[in-house]
Amino acid sequence: MDESCFRKIVDSSPDMYVVIDGRGLIVDFIPFRGFQPPIGPSPSTRKSLDDLFPADLAALILSKTREALHTGNEAFLEFGLPLGGTLHFCEASFTSLGENLSLVIIRDVTEMVRLQGFLEEKEEQNRHLFEKNPVPMFVIDMENLQILDVNIAAVMNYGYGKDEFRKMFFHDIRPPDDAESTPDDSLVKRETHEKTGICRHLKKNGTPMKVDVSSYGIHYNGRKARLALCRDVTDQLEARKTLEESEEKFRKAFLLSSDAMSISRIEDGALLEINEGFTETTGYKREEAIGKTPLDLGMWVDRRRRHILLEELTRKGRVENFEFEMRVKNGVVKNALLSTNIIHLGGIPRRFSITRDITELKKTQQALQKSEEQLRASLGEKEILLKEIHHRVKNNLQIISGFLDLQGVHLHDPRDREKIKESQNRILTMALIHQKLYRSKNLSGIDFSEYLRDLCENLMVSYGVDRDRIKLDVRSKKTLISLDLAITCGLIINELITNSIKYAFPEEGKGTISISFSQGKNGDYLLTLGDDGIGIPENTDIFRKDSLGIQLVAVLIEHLGGTIRLVRGDGTRYRIRLKAQRPEDGTRVRRDDGTIHDKMTRRQCD
Secondary structure, eight states, X not given: OOHHHHHHHHHHXXXXXEEEETTSEXXXXXXXXXXXXXXXXXXXXXEEGGGTXXXXXXXXXXXXXXXXXXXXXXXXXXXXEEXXXXXXXXXXXXEEEETTEEXXXXXXXXXXXXXXXXXXXXXXXXXXXXXHOSSOEEEEETTTOBEEEEOHHHHHHHOOOHHHHTTSBGGXXXXXXXXXXXXXXXXXXXXXXXXXXXEEEEOTTSOEEEEEEEEEEEEETTEEEEEEEEEEOHHHHHHHHHHHHHHHHHHHHHHHOSSEEEEEOTTTOOEEEEOHHHHHHXXXXXXXXXXXXXXTXXXXXXXXXXXXXXXXXXXHSEEEEEEEEEEOTTSOEEEEEEEEEEEEETTEEEEEEEXXXXXXXXXXXXXXXXXXXXXXXXXXXXXXXXXXXXXXHHHHHHHHHHHHHHHHHTOOOHHHXXXXXXXXXXXXXXXXXXXXXXXXXXXXXXXXXXXXXXHHHHHHHHTTOOTTTEEEEEEEOOOEEOHHHHHHHHHHHHHHHHHHHHHSSTTTOOEEEEEEEEEOTTSOEEEEEEESSSOOOTTOOGGGSOOHHHHHHHHHHHHTTOEEEXXXXXXXXXXXXXXXXXXXXXXXXXOTTSOEEEOOOHHHHO
16 A cells, blocks of 8 residues: 555544654544644744643653563553543553554544543433332343342342342242232243232242332343332221221112112202112102202202202312202102212222101100100209198298297296297208208209208307307308208208307317318218317216207217217317218217217117
8 A cells, every 4th residue: 555545544533643652742642533733734943742732741652662662562541631621531542653652543532532421421310210229129030030139128128138138039029829820920031111900929028029020121230131120009098998898888779778869960860870769769760760850859948058058068068967958759758867078980980879858756755745845844843842732841841940939938948948949940940941942943852051051050050159250161162962861961060069058169269160061982971060169078988878959869860870089179179071972771870089880770760
């Protein structure tokens, strides 16, 4: 090949050719096509590398030139070269030509570098999409089904680490009792995109799951492989199964219910389906009702009620127990309750309605209401009569007290007059109860706190107590008790307060009479009554004294199944506990020393 032919080949090449001597002078060069260098080709006067390249690059080229001349081996250099205002990536090879000359071939690899960068960027993006995808993904060898790689979702969902997966085959994640070849095996061996259906897989801990597998043919590190996406659909299938079961239950309930049920279009209200209960309630057969609206069938007696129903349904999305009058096929008007809401059948919203015939129930309610009004009137009459009885009992007791008062006028012995007065107070104690009940709105019981205060005040007035000398401290919360219990407690309090007034403060002594009444959590009542007077001597057994008052107190407490305890010191204090309900037989009275002795049986009390 002559020199002119060689020159043509070189001129047609896209590379730059430079012949350099050992001193860095350019002997000859052929530039890149389309590039105009600062020196022309084949310069008559030799130029240095600094005339063609930037100084730092020229120094590198000279170094590589001398390396090739010195060793005789080919040398290489990669660098960036500004060409036309753009930085180009170049590769240069240095070959010794002998006679202290080196041939430098410079190739522009800018496009190749950019393409490689693009491919690396795409590879990084694909790797990111692979790793961050929430669906478990497997890269599987198409020849032997070995798992080559997995993403993070596969690790999290199956429980194996990446290193464990890479030692496994795709069939290792299937249940042992599955056949040797399953659809997911055959799927990953194909080169086209395929979707399997549902396959069974096992987690590392043995938990089974159902997965929907799709796969794509790819190349992975030079090997034919499949990218398999295994979406866990266990919960989805269970939900679908539950929904199907619910729909089946709904269908059975719809067909068998005795209430009138219907499914209609939302747009116009046309009936799409009715049950047997609808037919029995309205008289319309299925072929007569389907495709028509209740309005077409004339079922709405009052169309205004229908408008109210539709407005409420639009506002709330559902209506419950809407009462209206319904005209059935034979023209009879019935009372009905309508409940309706929106359901989805086959993904389409429909209106589901339940209509219940309440005609008989309405009649029963009206009859009950009438009976209740009659009963209320009757009870009102009885309440008036009962109040009148209490009023008359109170008046009669006051008359008896008046008789005793007249009797006392003719008695000359002060002790006899005192006994008459005590009897009067006992009678007035009972009269006060009937007075309270006469004025009360509740005849089943009496507010004992209010009665207690009035009783104590009456006793203080009855005995003409100097309120500056003897004070009264009454503590009781509002407590409703029965008539029997109120009378018994009133008599007990009457006797014990009378004793305090008469004996606790002799010779113009001063002090306080205190009383409290409360109900415990177990329902029992606690009555505490006492004074800070002179007290009862230690050697006195009050339960053995021939005192009508103390004997009466003991009998009354025993009658209620209660206990009484006398506390001495700083005056006298009685602690009385009374049962909320009267016992079946006799009880015992607690003595002041803590011992207990039988007083009498209930029969003896009665």
